[in-house]
Amino acid sequence: MSDNFSRTPYSDGHAATHEEASKPHYTTTTSSFSRTPVSPYLNYDSRYLQQAQPEFIFPEGANKQRGRFELAFSQIGTSVMIGGGIGGLAGVYNGLKVTKALEQKGKVRRTQLLNHIMKQGSGTANTLGTLTVLYSACGVLLQFFRGEDDHINTVIAGSATGLLYKSTAGLRTCAFGGAIGLGISSLYCLYLIAQENSSNSSPKYL
């Protein structure tokens, strides 16, 4: 018996007749893989099945990535927390500046610092959270009505958020808010496109 199954998987030691020689073999005669033996019962080289990337099984009808509605709450929560953090840090800075100017000491200084942190932190958190709620709502509605999720949704949602947020401050301010929203969302989309081009992965619209 020949042990080199990767070269001749069906060889049984006897001289091959003309009839057997004419039969096609489905395995590669010269394998570029390592010389480890492959089962003679297979009509293909099983080492071809090995893939570099892991395969994931998705439920039938499920999307490979989460939609805007599934991501909305996480986005809102994240923006609220980031807003709270940024506002808190700004509050610390302003509080220290004010208490130093007024030359406050001890308990009075501590209370003033806490007041600054709480007031500025909550204010920034609420502002960022409200902006994200508007953006998420616009994104979800656009996805629902257009029936697809792409970069256009992101740009329109960003612009609409800017317009809505400054809608009560007059036409010029409203247009300025919309322009800022459009600019930020466009930059974000360009960044996403660049990411897609660099690594051939599926896009994830936020």
Next chain:
Amino acid sequence: MEEYAREPCPYRIVDDCGGAFAMGCIGGGVFQAIKGFRNAPSGLNRRLVGSIIAIKTRSPVIAGNFAVWGGMFSTIDCTLVHFRKKEDPWNSIISGAATGGILAARNGVPAMAGSAIIGGVLLALIEGVGILFTRISADQFKNPIPPAEDPVALGDPGRNFSFESASNRTQYQ
């Protein structure tokens, strides 16, 4: 089953915080719109302006309060899950009581105790209703009891299994 649809524990805090903020924002917006409309001076235009101003001023504050409540509740819930090593209604009840107590801490011990009791009872009611609905909805999936076969409906066994000759009986093929 809906427990598995939620985020795993550290990320659940952010998710719940966001959900609470969104609920507060929308709910507070509707409530403040009505309140602003009612409290504004007469005239439709003025009332609409009053409504919008009320939404702009108060809605984010309500949303922020909701977010703090949701975030704290979820944080305590996840902490309890980590230490108790199980997820059951008691986690939610304890979390509700603790959240109510912590958020009322500035108003003194009596107010803190009152808020904790209210929070615990409220969450116990919510969990109880949830369990009740689960029980009711589970009843419709129960296998039906097979009907007991009536011996009368089967006929006379003596007639069916008699030892008389085959020629006396008519055969249908």
